[in-house]
Amino acid sequence: MALVPLLTDDQADPQARAVFDDIRACRGTDHVNNIWRALAHDPAQLEATWREVKRVMAPGALDALTKELVYIAVSAANNCSYCLHTHTAAARAKGMSEAMFRELMRVVYLASQTNRIAIGLQVEVDARYLAPPAG
Amino acid sequence: MALVPLLTDDQADPQARAVFDDIRACRGTDHVNNIWRALAHDPAQLEATWREVKRVMAPGALDALTKELVYIAVSAANNCSYCLHTHTAAARAKGMSEAMFRELMRVVYLASQTNRIAIGLQVEVDARYLAPPAG
């Protein structure tokens, strides 16, 4: 149970309702996800977060599906049940096949293990990887 | 400083040295990364981990570069300095442009924030996302 109420359109204030409307328009759906209805208790934050989602998830040098895959990977590493469910659904809607999902998760599992090896043994970074590319 | 010595080829036992040789052959380089030299204190684990890296990172439904992007994202979420450095280098070597890196990291930053919103407010998953696809 959320720590704040999930606001219906009627309960939300005008600033929040405008975000709900934009979500429906951008996504071509009548459904507004629970995270937005929860965040509507803070309309300024709702608006700022939705603006960032639109900015960051738009296709560019990476396509929209690759961005969803990365989102799932981060959500798994951060143990976010909510985002795992919603972004797996979003990725499938954008064309993620079950074979792609399997391979994505394999990388998540492997990195989770090798991250722990490097951390657990406190391996120092090889000198050759310490120089950033020229500015 | 690592908790175990980074073994040179001469110090490593034959099982570990065989893995070093395979790493050099597969990657077309003379350099064996520190994580493998540290893990050589446990040759059986070294062999098992390297076998998994080859299995999981081979291109399939996802290409090799996408897999590196996911690896970087998980390493950032897990706060693994070692893997961030080595996999960023690997991804650049496989064709990750700086524009791609920028967009990758934007998704990592955004997901880190929205994961925390969903967790911080304890938002329950929408009913529609709770049903898995048919078996």
Added chain:
Amino acid sequence: MALVPLLTDDQADPQARAVFDDIRACRGTDHVNNIWRALAHDPAQLEATWREVKRVMAPGALDALTKELVYIAVSAANNCSYCLHTHTAAARAKGMSEAMFRELMRVVYLASQTNRIAIGLQVEVDARYLAPPAG
């Protein structure tokens, strides 16, 4: 479902029951939270933890409400559903307004993102911040 039973007053041993009584007295309530009833399977740990809660949460250089805000922030970062629920309730009981809660969570969300920026890009600490204050 907890990994150990939540002990009732009748099931708890005398050392644990004494802690339950002190919790009720200190908090002016008949309710003993589930975490204490679970921890009662280890009365020595229960007593030690409750003693620390009383020591640390008492008002001092920081007031009691500020301490609850910090508790919520840490619980959000650690993904602790139990503590998020109980400490949000505690903070509200101590006077946290909904406006305060909104601003608290905004800082949690922002820090979650900038922490990930600093970690994800492996930014080194500016030299000026490396010197501690004089002993």
Added chain:
Amino acid sequence: MALVPLLTDDQADPQARAVFDDIRACRGTDHVNNIWRALAHDPAQLEATWREVKRVMAPGALDALTKELVYIAVSAANNCSYCLHTHTAAARAKGMSEAMFRELMRVVYLASQTNRIAIGLQVEVDARYLAPPAG
């Protein structure tokens, strides 16, 4: 060593340099922290992040110092060395006494332990804390 170069004013593009100038103006200092110089490799993200920092950290229902304390707490929980250093310095500059810092950290240590108790024993939330306040 950062994964991207820390850009000087001369190296930064105009959009990034404008953010640097605003940071200096808002903070009344000549110093621009390394995180901003690193983030300047992505001027759009730099601008978005700085805008959020200004929005979220402005005093409101919580004063500026309380917000810094929360920032430190989250940074400790997330293991962010960079933000621990910079925000501890910022909090001290805004009036955090050493006594306040001690009490802040005590709460961080305590919450880190009780979070782990609740998680480790898988304690279920008391029914009374599951109802959110009315919308």
Added chain:
Amino acid sequence: MALVPLLTDDQADPQARAVFDDIRACRGTDHVNNIWRALAHDPAQLEATWREVKRVMAPGALDALTKELVYIAVSAANNCSYCLHTHTAAARAKGMSEAMFRELMRVVYLASQTNRIAIGLQVEVDARYLAPPAG
């Protein structure tokens, strides 16, 4: 609800069913845990993971029960509800007394706190602990 279906023996493909059979044979039970039925959506990963479980959890320099205790500790630190439940059951089946469980969890709680002290205060490692044992 899992993101993939939990496959029954009839739904699983032959490679996955062979792993199910081996699990039943090795563990002397008719029950195959949900994690294996979920992982059966990726038979190659299922097989690789089960092989690693058998390799790593076999008694050697550490006995089987000590390995289960370590597993519980890591699962608590990683906030994995699933593994906490299954490995606590496994440890009890292998002889973990309730007194052992209490002491195990006390160490988990203590380490969670002292880890946060060392991280929160950014304590540098004593020079004497930085030298690894000779190779």
Added chain:
Amino acid sequence: MALVPLLTDDQADPQARAVFDDIRACRGTDHVNNIWRALAHDPAQLEATWREVKRVMAPGALDALTKELVYIAVSAANNCSYCLHTHTAAARAKGMSEAMFRELMRVVYLASQTNRIAIGLQVEVDARYLAPPAG
């Protein structure tokens, strides 16, 4: 560099110095680890933490070495460089062989991976593991 000074015996106040003396007496060494010298900025917390370390780490249903192994495992999962170094040294001093260390870390790596599988796929706990033992 720590956020607080590492206090020498001369700089520490009497309460902190008494803890230093007790550490030296209990451990039979002249060396006081940096974490205690950092924590000496808060003598009350120093005393409380040291008391807990003595209480929790004393041999009981689990022997002292097993407790150190668990400590290392938690420190690896929490990414605590300081505690990894100090507790690996402590475990070796208490008789941890390199073979034991190898097997310990294998379990840490494996659990890190299977934790992520269970979380990543959002596997629900088998009904049979949800009932706690009778109170």
